[in-house]
Structures are given as structure tokens and as C-alpha cells.
Amino acid sequence: MPRDITHLHHVGHVVSDMAQAIALYRRLGFHVPPPSVPALAPREGAAPEPFGAANTHADLSRNFVELVTPVKPGHTAGLPPDTRIVPLQAPPEKLPVLLSRIEATSAQLGGWRDRFEGLHILMFSSPDVDGTADRLTAAGVGHGGVNTVGRPVETPEGVRTEPVRYLEINGAPEGRVGVVADVDPEFQHTRHLDHPNGAQDLVEAVLCVPDGQLPLFRERYERYLGRPVSAEGPVTLMTRAELADLLPGEAPPVLPALVACTVTVPDIARVRALLAENGLPARETGRGEPFVPAEAALGAALIFREA
Incomplete structure (x- = not known):
């Protein structure tokens, strides 16, 4: 279907x-x-x-x-x-x-x-x-x-x-x-698609939920999407402990909270160089992808994924 x-x-x-x-x-x-x-x-x-x-x-x-x-x-x-x-x-x-x-x-x-x-x-x-x-x-x-x-x-x-x-x-x-x-x-x-970082697509939103409520949020989003929530996106659900594994150092001020989003780029090395040139910190996710932490990005972590 x-x-x-x-x-x-x-x-x-x-x-x-x-x-x-x-x-x-x-x-x-x-x-x-x-x-x-x-x-x-x-x-x-x-x-x-x-x-x-x-x-x-x-x-x-x-x-x-x-x-x-x-x-x-x-x-x-x-x-x-x-x-x-x-x-x-x-x-x-x-x-x-x-x-x-x-x-x-x-x-x-x-x-x-x-x-x-x-x-x-x-x-x-x-x-x-x-x-x-x-x-x-x-x-x-x-x-x-x-x-x-x-x-x-x-x-x-x-x-x-x-x-x-x-x-x-x-x-x-x-x-x-x-x-x-x-x-x-x-x-x-x-639409202006000529981004210096090469960004192409918004592929993921990360939602952090209270401990013990993950099954409730999963069931709700599966009804929204009309299919099981999966690692392929477009939304990733996780608890605070799981968030610490994915995005080291991230601590949402309240829960539930949308804490991050992921965009695809053709060249990760180009992104790393641009962030360094512009004085922005780049940490590593648990998946090995660079991200700019929320504290440096007005409360919303930004993950870059090579397409």
C-alpha cells in the first residue's frame, strides 16, 4: 500500500x-x-x-x-x-x-x-x-x-x-x-538550494521523551505515519539515556522535546572545514556523524549526514 x-x-x-x-x-x-x-x-x-x-x-x-x-x-x-x-x-x-x-x-x-x-x-x-x-x-x-x-x-x-x-x-x-x-x-x-555546506535534504527529526513513555510515543507516531517507526526516519524517538549515546553532551531542558534534526550533504569534509572556519564546534554522534551542539545553535542540535 x-x-x-x-x-x-x-x-x-x-x-x-x-x-x-x-x-x-x-x-x-x-x-x-x-x-x-x-x-x-x-x-x-x-x-x-x-x-x-x-x-x-x-x-x-x-x-x-x-x-x-x-x-x-x-x-x-x-x-x-x-x-x-x-x-x-x-x-x-x-x-x-x-x-x-x-x-x-x-x-x-x-x-x-x-x-x-x-x-x-x-x-x-x-x-x-x-x-x-x-x-x-x-x-x-x-x-x-x-x-x-x-x-x-x-x-x-x-x-x-x-x-x-x-x-x-x-x-x-x-x-x-x-x-x-x-x-x-x-x-x-x-527555492534557494545553493548552500555553501551543500545541504540537500532534511531526513530526520530527533524527539527525546520521558523515561517510561517511549512505548506511548512510539504508538502515537506509528498512527501518525501509518507504519512502524524505524531507523530510516523521518522521526527518531529516544529516551534521555539513549540521547546521550547518540548526541554526547546533549541534555534537553524539558521533556518531551524535539532536540535535533539531520540534513544530508555530499561532502562531510567540506562541512567540517566550513564549521571550523566559522568558529562553530563539531562533535561526533554515536553514528560517527558530525553535529553542532544545541548550546552553540540556539537550542537545536544540527546533525550532518553524508548522502
Whole structure:
């Protein structure tokens, strides 16, 4: 039977200072464009003010790592000067609902950031998100149904809106977990894939769970994925003791927590040299792969795997 969840769509790294986070990811060897943030005029005739959440992506071949931070109305501290302000455009009757959703998202991001700075978003990719929604419902997994949002995308023809269809699973204590429709091929040419570190694919998210709860989390993720959790990914579940074997020195501040993600690269030696040149520490995983520890990467360890 074909799998309706095939790989990771993205992980979300919630940060306090977007400018600092972008600088870090560029030192890690990623191409990261300036962030975008929605804006709304506080009164008629006034200039739009940023609010809600600012985000940007390190795009990979079929997925991405998202950097995101909550933004209080009119507050731009921590946003780089080249942040793209996106004025909200919506019919007046729909604006209150849109504002409510953006404010709820911002509050949720703020809560996660206060819990710890790091990974709080885990989204899987599906070629048939409607079919995935039906399967999850049949498996007793609560979710909010399939929604569609528009994402502004810079193209040679100007800014276009990419439709993004997704669902969010209810009640995951580790953060936002859900499923997104595969990246639209029509917008593939707009993605920046020329990373200095050669990054190609996001292949694994590592979730550390409390002792004694591993079977519960495994059963839950097997229902999410529709198949057994395996060493091939896209999610690796482990206890704190197992995490110490995989990522020596890592100690999540709270549990459960998404503690790391893995990207593939064509040349590990090139990555090691880049990290050393940029003054970033590289430890060795229990699998023999280099990783940058969470303490040097704003709370989220980054593993590099040779493809």
C-alpha cells in the first residue's frame, strides 16, 4: 500500500532574535533569505506595523528548516533591517478571523520560546493530504482538518502566492505536529538550494521523551505515519539515556522535546572545514556523524549526514 506520508516537510526552529538566528544559520553554511512579517495599519492612514510572527526558510530539495519568532505589534527588535514587510490584504469581513489566527499563532510561538529556544514544529509531507486526514481520523487521531493558506514567494515575475495545504494534529505536547501537502513543483524554481555546506535534504527529526513513555510515543507516531517507526526516519524517538549515546553532551531542558534534526550533504569534509572556519564546534554522534551542539545553535542540535 502506498505511503501517504513520505518524508519530512519541515521543522520549525523558534528563536528569540531573528537577526541572530539568520547569522547563525549562515555560519552553519545555509543560504537564508531575509525574513517576512505580516503588517497591519493600527489606524486609517497610518503605516502598516509588523505583528504576529516573522519567518524565513533554509530551503532544501523537497523540504526546509524554518526560522520563526513571535513579533509584538509594532516591535521590530531582533528583526534584521532587510525584513520584508507584508501588508495584510483581506476583505473587511474576513479580517477579524485572520487577525485572531495570527495573534493565536504568535501567542503559541511565544509560549514555546519561553519553554525553550529550539525546535517546536514538526511537519510531515504528503502527496495526498486529504487522504492522510481521512486515515488519521479513522485511526482516532484528532486534527483540525485540512486548511489552505497563501505564502508570498519572490519570483522573477514578482511576488506570487503559493498555496499551502496542511493539517495540524491535536494535543502533541512536543509542539506543533502536522502534515503538509508536498512542495508545489510550480514554485520549485524559486527555492534557494545553493548552500555553501551543500545541504540537500532534511531526513530526520530527533524527539527525546520521558523515561517510561517511549512505548506511548512510539504508538502515537506509528498512527501518525501509518507504519512502524524505524531507523530510516523521518522521526527518531529516544529516551534521555539513549540521547546521550547518540548526541554526547546533549541534555534537553524539558521533556518531551524535539532536540535535533539531520540534513544530508555530499561532502562531510567540506562541512567540517566550513564549521571550523566559522568558529562553530563539531562533535561526533554515536553514528560517527558530525553535529553542532544545541548550546552553540540556539537550542537545536544540527546533525550532518553524508548522502
